[in-house]
Amino acid sequence: MEFYAFDDSYLERLRSGDFRTQEHFVAYFSTLIHLKLRSRLRSLQDIEDVRQETFVRVFTALRKEKGIREPERLGPFVNSICTNVLREFYRRPSAEQPNENEQDTIPDPGMNVIDLIANKQTEEKVREILGAMPERDRRIIQEVLLEERDKDQVCRDFGVDRGYLRVLVLRAKQSFKSHYIKGFEGRSGDAADFVGKT
Numbered sequence: 001m002e003f004y005a006f007d008d009s010y011l012e013r014l015r016s017g018d019f020r021t022q023e024h025f026v027a028y029f030s031t032l033i034h035l036k037l038r039s040r041l042r043s044l045q046d047i048e049d050v051r052q053e054t055f056v057r058v059f060t061a062l063r064k065e066k067g068i069r070e071p072e073r074l075g076p077f078v079n080s081i082c083t084n085v086l087r088e089f090y091r092r093p094s095a096e097q098p099n100e101n102e103q104d105t106i107p108d109p110g111m112n113v114i115d116l117i118a119n120k121q122t123e124e125k126v127r128e129i130l131g132a133m134p135e136r137d138r139r140i141i142q143e144v145l146l147e148e149r150d151k152d153q154v155c156r157d158f159g160v161d162r163g164y165l166r167v168l169v170l171r172a173k174q175s176f177k178s179h180y181i182k183g184f185e186g187r188s189g190d191a192a193d194f195v196g197k198t
Contacts, residue, residue: 004028006071015062017159023135026055029078036082041089050089054082059157129179133172140172 004024013021030051037047058081062068068077130138143149143157144165155165 006074008071011062011068011071011074017063017157019136019158022059022157026135029055032075032078033082036079037086040086046089050082050085053085054078057081057085125180129176132179133175136168137172137175140168141176144169144172 010021014025033051033054034047037050041047041050058078061077061081068074130141133141140154140158143154144151151162151165155162158165158168160168
């Protein structure tokens, strides 16, 4: 991979919430984070959890102008935050780490086996679709629709007003729908079964 030389202008754009700069930053450091974590964590989900938490903390620190003043130190700064998140992940008691098998053994009494399977399939499909979507659309879906973050804060993060945020949400929904439909191309029987069960 080609290494990037960060400068004061880049750091300022990052702090001000410039979307293209944030996109570049996340894409650039995601590669490095994956290289760091792939030999330390067992599952892709664990890697993704640590990666996302790392970026949450990095952007929070940058918005508060804490932790980094020299653009050439961005790499070590992200790395140290990732290391801290990883240490916390290791220290998490096993009781706090959700176990898929345990979750499946305590079903909602109002659900039957078909409901449970359909819900599990839906959850997996949503994760798969989000993973295939462009970064901006994925962030919009996660932050606005799934996490239900404050819309004014989301507008600040993306550098847009409420009116344009609505446009971004609409586009993200269309992107999600498009990926959903593509996921079932050539598997019309599966699609019919899936829709019938949900």
